[in-house]
Amino acid sequence: MEKRRVVITGMGTVNPLGNTVSDSWAAVQAGTCGIGPITRYDTSSMKVKLAGEVKDLDIDALLGRREARKMDRFTQLALIAADEAMNASGLARELERPDRCGVIFSSGIGGFETVGDAHQRGCSRGWDSVSPFMIPMIISNMAAGHMAIRYGLRGMCSCVVTACAGGTNAIGDAFRHIRDGYAEVMLCGGAEAAVVPLAMGGFTAMKALCESTDPLRASIPFDAERSGFVMGEGAGALVLEEYEHARARGARICAEVVGYGANCDAHHITAPVPGGAGGAACMALALADAGLEPEAVDYINAHGTSTPLNDACETAAIHTVFKDHVQRLMVSSTKSMTGHLLGAAGAVEAIFTALALEEGFVPATIGYQVPDPACDLDIVPNQGRRSEIKIALSNSLGFGGHNAAIALKKWEG
Structure with missing residues (x-):
C-alpha cells in the first residue's frame, strides 16, 4: 500500500517559557532562560536549587477544580496543552469517525508528585487511608486516557514510556499509524511534572543534575563547563493528520512529518x-x-x-x-x-x-x-x-x- 502523507495541524504547549505556543515561541526567539530557583518546595536541605518550572498557570480555571483534583500535575499539564492543540487544529470532532482518531501520549515517570504525597499520607495515617484516585493518578498512561475520554477518540490509545525519548517516540509512532492507514487523526506528545523532592533527590543521587545556583550557567549544552541537566516540567501536544483529510477540511498546516x-x-x-x-x-x-x-x-x-x-x-x-x-x-x-x-x-x-x-x-x-x-x-x-x-x-x-x-x-x- 502506498504510504500516506502526514501533516501537523495543531500544536499546544505548557513549559517553562510559556503557557501557550505563541508565548513560548516568542520566548524562544528572544533567547529567554526559563530556569530559576525552585518554588514548588523547600530546597534548603537539598543540593539542587534550580529547575524549569511552569509559571503563572491557573489550572483550576482551565480544567475545573473538581476535575483537576483527580489528576496528577503531569496529566493536568497534558490536558491543557492538548486543549490548545485540538482548538488550534480546528477539527470538528462531530464530523469525524471516532474509531479513526486516536492518542499516543508519553510520560517518562508519570504521577511522581502523587506517589510522594500518598507515601507521606500512608506513613502518617495508615496505608488504607490513601486516596481512591491514587492509582489512576500515578499511572503514566492516564494523560492519554483522559484525552481519549475528553475528546471522544476511540481509535488506538497508548502511552509510550521510553524515558527522555518518549515524546519523540509518541510523535513517530502516531506518524506511522496514520501513514500506514490505521487512522486519519492522532493526538500525540508527552507530559512530565517531576520537579518534586523525591524525583529530584533520585536524579541528584545519580549525579545527573546540575548543582549550579546560577540560572544562566546551569543548563549549558555543548559548553565545556556543563555539569548535568536541569529538570524541567511541562507538556507538548500535536495533532497529526493525513494530508488529504486535512486538505479536504481546509486545515491550516504547520509542517509535514516525513x-x-x-x-x-x-x-x-x-x-x-x-x-x-x-x-x-x-x-x-x-x-x-x-x-x-x-x-x-x-x-x-x-x-x-x-x-x-x-x-x-x-x-x-x-x-x-x-x-x-x-x-x-x-x-x-x-x-x-x-x-x-x-x-x-x-x-x-x-x-x-x-x-x-x-x-x-x-x-x-x-x-x-x-x-x-x-x-x-x-x-x-x-x-x-x-x-x-x-x-x-x-x-x-x-x-x-x-x-x-x-x-x-x-x-x-
Missing part, C-alpha cells in the same frame, strides 16, 4: 554508547524513512542535555551521519532555555522545530561561553538566527539506550 527512526543502544541503563553509534544509526533511520540524503538537512534540534557524556556522544553521532555537511548544518539545544522535560522534551522540541521551519528562525543555544573541542558544531550560540530552512531533525535520547528522531519538512502548500 521520517522517523527509533532504535536502542543496548549498552547501558543510563550512559550512551561511546561514539554515539546508536544515535547515529537512529538519525540515519529517520533520513532513510523520509527518503532524504544527509545533505538535505538544514537544522537539528539536538537532545543536548548539558551532561558531559550526552553532548559529546551526540556530537560524534552527528559527525558520523553528516560528515562534511556538518560545516553547513545548524544544531541547537532548546533545553538551554527550558531545562530537560524528560518524557515531554521531544514533544515540546518538535513544536519548536516545526515553528523554526514555518517561520525561518533557528533557535539559539543560550548561555554558551566556553567552547568544548568534543562539541565542535555550529550550535547557534546565544542568539537565534534567521534562516530559510526546509528540512529539520529533532533528536531524543533516553535512559535505557532509547533513541528516537523525527524528520520534519517545511510546509509550502
Whole structure:
C-alpha cells in the first residue's frame, strides 16, 4: 500500500517559557532562560536549587477544580496543552469517525508528585487511608486516557514510556499509524511534572543534575563547563493528520512529518554508547524513512542535555551521519532555555522545530561561553538566527539506550 502523507495541524504547549505556543515561541526567539530557583518546595536541605518550572498557570480555571483534583500535575499539564492543540487544529470532532482518531501520549515517570504525597499520607495515617484516585493518578498512561475520554477518540490509545525519548517516540509512532492507514487523526506528545523532592533527590543521587545556583550557567549544552541537566516540567501536544483529510477540511498546516527512526543502544541503563553509534544509526533511520540524503538537512534540534557524556556522544553521532555537511548544518539545544522535560522534551522540541521551519528562525543555544573541542558544531550560540530552512531533525535520547528522531519538512502548500 502506498504510504500516506502526514501533516501537523495543531500544536499546544505548557513549559517553562510559556503557557501557550505563541508565548513560548516568542520566548524562544528572544533567547529567554526559563530556569530559576525552585518554588514548588523547600530546597534548603537539598543540593539542587534550580529547575524549569511552569509559571503563572491557573489550572483550576482551565480544567475545573473538581476535575483537576483527580489528576496528577503531569496529566493536568497534558490536558491543557492538548486543549490548545485540538482548538488550534480546528477539527470538528462531530464530523469525524471516532474509531479513526486516536492518542499516543508519553510520560517518562508519570504521577511522581502523587506517589510522594500518598507515601507521606500512608506513613502518617495508615496505608488504607490513601486516596481512591491514587492509582489512576500515578499511572503514566492516564494523560492519554483522559484525552481519549475528553475528546471522544476511540481509535488506538497508548502511552509510550521510553524515558527522555518518549515524546519523540509518541510523535513517530502516531506518524506511522496514520501513514500506514490505521487512522486519519492522532493526538500525540508527552507530559512530565517531576520537579518534586523525591524525583529530584533520585536524579541528584545519580549525579545527573546540575548543582549550579546560577540560572544562566546551569543548563549549558555543548559548553565545556556543563555539569548535568536541569529538570524541567511541562507538556507538548500535536495533532497529526493525513494530508488529504486535512486538505479536504481546509486545515491550516504547520509542517509535514516525513521520517522517523527509533532504535536502542543496548549498552547501558543510563550512559550512551561511546561514539554515539546508536544515535547515529537512529538519525540515519529517520533520513532513510523520509527518503532524504544527509545533505538535505538544514537544522537539528539536538537532545543536548548539558551532561558531559550526552553532548559529546551526540556530537560524534552527528559527525558520523553528516560528515562534511556538518560545516553547513545548524544544531541547537532548546533545553538551554527550558531545562530537560524528560518524557515531554521531544514533544515540546518538535513544536519548536516545526515553528523554526514555518517561520525561518533557528533557535539559539543560550548561555554558551566556553567552547568544548568534543562539541565542535555550529550550535547557534546565544542568539537565534534567521534562516530559510526546509528540512529539520529533532533528536531524543533516553535512559535505557532509547533513541528516537523525527524528520520534519517545511510546509509550502
